[in-house]
Amino acid sequence: MNRDEIYSILNGVFQDVFDDESIEVNDATTSADIEDWDSLEHINLIVAVEKAFGVKFNVGEIHNMNNVGDMVNLIIAKKG
Amino acid sequence: MNITEFSFFIFVGIAVLLYYLIPIKARWVVLLSANLYFLYNSNSWVLNGIWLGCALVTYGATVAIGSIREKKPKGAKAITVLAVLVVLGFMLALKDIGFFTALLNRALRLIGKGCPTPVFSAPIGISYYSLVWIGYILDVFWGTCTVEKNPFKFLAFCGYFPTYTSGPIAKYQDVHDSIVNGNKFSYKNLTFGAQRVVWGLMKKLVISERLAIVVNTIYEDTYRYPGVYVWIAMICFAFQLYTDFSGCIDIVIGIAEMFGIKLPENFDLPFMATSLAEFWRRWHITLGGWLRDYILYPILKSDLFQKIGAKSKKAFGKKFGKKVPTWIGLMISWFLIGFWHGGQWNYIIGVGIFFGVVIILSEMLEPAFNKLKAFLKINTEAASYRIFQRVRTFFIFMTGLSFFRSYDGFTYGIANWKNALTVYNPWVLFDGSLDKLGLDQHDIYILIFFGLLLAGSGLLVHFKKKSVREIIAGQNLVFRWILYLALIYAVIIFGCYGVEFDSASFIYQKF
Numbered sequence: 001m002n003r004d005e006i007y008s009i010l011n012g013v014f015q016d017v018f019d020d021e022s023i024e025v026n027d028a029t030t031s032a033d034i035e036d037w038d039s040l041e042h043i044n045l046i047v048a049v050e051k052a053f054g055v056k057f058n059v060g061e062i063h064n065m066n067n068v069g070d071m072v073n074l075i076i077a078k079k080g
Numbered sequence: 081m082n083i084t085e086f087s088f089f090i091f092v093g094i095a096v097l098l099y100y101l102i103p104i105k106a107r108w109v110v111l112l113s114a115n116l117y118f119l120y121n122s123n124s125w126v127l128n129g130i131w132l133g134c135a136l137v138t139y140g141a142t143v144a145i146g147s148i149r150e151k152k153p154k155g156a157k158a159i160t161v162l163a164v165l166v167v168l169g170f171m172l173a174l175k176d177i178g179f180f181t182a183l184l185n186r187a188l189r190l191i192g193k194g195c196p197t198p199v200f201s202a203p204i205g206i207s208y209y210s211l212v213w214i215g216y217i218l219d220v221f222w223g224t225c226t227v228e229k230n231p232f233k234f235l236a237f238c239g240y241f242p243t244y245t246s247g248p249i250a251k252y253q254d255v256h257d258s259i260v261n262g263n264k265f266s267y268k269n270l271t272f273g274a275q276r277v278v279w280g281l282m283k284k285l286v287i288s289e290r291l292a293i294v295v296n297t298i299y300e301d302t303y304r305y306p307g308v309y310v311w312i313a314m315i316c317f318a319f320q321l322y323t324d325f326s327g328c329i330d331i332v333i334g335i336a337e338m339f340g341i342k343l344p345e346n347f348d349l350p351f352m353a354t355s356l357a358e359f360w361r362r363w364h365i366t367l368g369g370w371l372r373d374y375i376l377y378p379i380l381k382s383d384l385f386q387k388i389g390a391k392s393k394k395a396f397g398k399k400f401g402k403k404v405p406t407w408i409g410l411m412i413s414w415f416l417i418g419f420w421h422g423g424q425w426n427y428i429i430g431v432g433i434f435f436g437v438v439i440i441l442s443e444m445l446e447p448a449f450n451k452l453k454a455f456l457k458i459n460t461e462a463a464s465y466r467i468f469q470r471v472r473t474f475f476i477f478m479t480g481l482s483f484f485r486s487y488d489g490f491t492y493g494i495a496n497w498k499n500a501l502t503v504y505n506p507w508v509l510f511d512g513s514l515d516k517l518g519l520d521q522h523d524i525y526i527l528i529f530f531g532l533l534l535a536g537s538g539l540l541v542h543f544k545k546k547s548v549r550e551i552i553a554g555q556n557l558v559f560r561w562i563l564y565l566a567l568i569y570a571v572i573i574f575g576c577y578g579v580e581f582d583s584a585s586f587i588y589q590k591f
Contacts, residue, residue, distance in 0.1 A: 040406050043380040060222030
């Protein structure tokens with residue numbers, strides 16, 4: 001799975017979690033760019049991403065995600 | 081050893097001097113020695129033995145977890161659970177044995193039996209260091225921090241003495257490197273740190289101790305001081321607690337700064353918050369952060385909570401249903417915040433469940449409130465609306481605190497509210513009655529002056545985004561030092577000391 005394929009799925013996950021079909025994310029996207037993305041919604045997002053890609057993040061990895069790019073890097077690392 | 085005592089500052093002064101006199105690589109040894117000296121002067125031998133035992137368990141466990149985490153994850157998990165249980169177990173046993181015995185006795189009373197309540201004392205700072213150690217154990221298990229393998233350096237980190245009075249709850253990642261690697265001498269760190277210490281002493285000794293006299297006078301006899309007096313006590317207690325707790329944190333962070341160590345902030349102008357949720361992001365920040373990282377996130381991510389989320393979405397629809405597990409998780413966290421303050425219902429409800437319920441209800445009712453605001457054509461961008469939001473937030477906070485302050489129990493808090501709402505005596509505000517609450521006119525003027533000074537500096541930070549210390553540091557030498565010396569003299573002259581104005585302890589020191 002390459003980066004573009006991951007983003008096409010990830011955009012759908014973000015749109016679904018935040019109920020906003022206009023959301024398009026990229027490597028630099030952070031919680032400051034999406035209005036409802038607070039610390040609690042972050043967990044719902046993580047769980048939705050885990051389901052969409054069939055991966056599991058540990059709490060430490062969640063803490064260290066600074067932007068969507070970090071998330072995508074982790075997905076790539078876990079999917080091999 | 082208390083951090084407002086003169087002997088404590090002599091101790092800190094000697095430690096700072098020694099710290100910068102020896103080579104940078106060995107500076108952590110001074111901190112370790114200071115930690116041990118502080119504990120030796122604060123705890124009995126038994127309590128120090130318990131502290132050291134738990135510290136060694138944490139050390140041994142983290143080294144073991146770090147070495148087998150990837151090869152034997154199940155073994156690492158077992159060690160993690162055991163180590164957390166040991167640290168947590170000692171904290172609960174030594175702090176909250178009374179609460180658990182009372183619950184047990186309620187159950188035993190049903191069968192006509194009972195058991196005596198054991199009385200233990202706890203090592204200083206147990207509520208704070210236990211959370212730091214548990215966080216460190218979990219971070220090592222999750223692989224989010226390195227492992228300190230040198231047992232002496234570990235003790236320098238895990239026993240870092242300034243935080244043992246009232247926090248802040250500093251994570252390993254925040255302070256470890258700075259503690260064990262040593263810091264270069266910096267005139268700015270030294271002077272800024274000392275200024276912050278004096279600022280904290282001003283909050284505690286000049287403001288908080290005077291407010292305490294009013295609060296104690298009224299709360300000790302609310303039948304003599306009913307109605308408006310109780311309102312005054314509740315409002316004053318909110319400011320007393322803020323100046324007491326944040327004053328203590330200023331002293332602690334200031335001392336750390338003198339060693340070149342940057343501790344996390346615990347307050348961010350909480351009374352500027354426009355909602356209760358925001359208030360708690362600005363008040364006792366490190367406790368909220370700890371619970372979010374080590375309790376709320378893991379439980380929300382658990383399979384059980386995911387199942388609850390799936391079922392609630394089916395039952396209540398996606399938008400509302402997905403919030404349900406979050407709200408349950410928040411209520412658990414709020415219960416724990418209350419319980420952390422002590423196993424008493426006035427804490428559990430006053431600074432726990434009550435705030436959780438208000439925050440969750442305000443989120444649930446937000447759509448209805450938005451419709452009401454639109455219907456009433458309320459301009460939510462106006463400054464007057466923000467002032468209303470701040471007053472409302474303060475009132476809710478004050479309400480919770482009124483139970484927190486009811487040391488005689490939750491029912492005493494209810495009785496106080498009944499007293500506040502049923503007795504009508506507003507004339508006491510104007511007929512000189514307030515002069516009989518333990519403060520003379522001179523004290524009241526001091527309180528108003530320093531209260532305005534504190535508020536002014538807060539407003540400057542909030543609206544102009546400017547640090548008062550940076551502004552003063554940019555002034556000419558003579559003017560700068562006149563200000564510094566004026567503040568030091570103000571604390572010495574106007575600070576409340578002595579038996580009657582017992583300034584020996586901070587409110588959060590007992591938790």
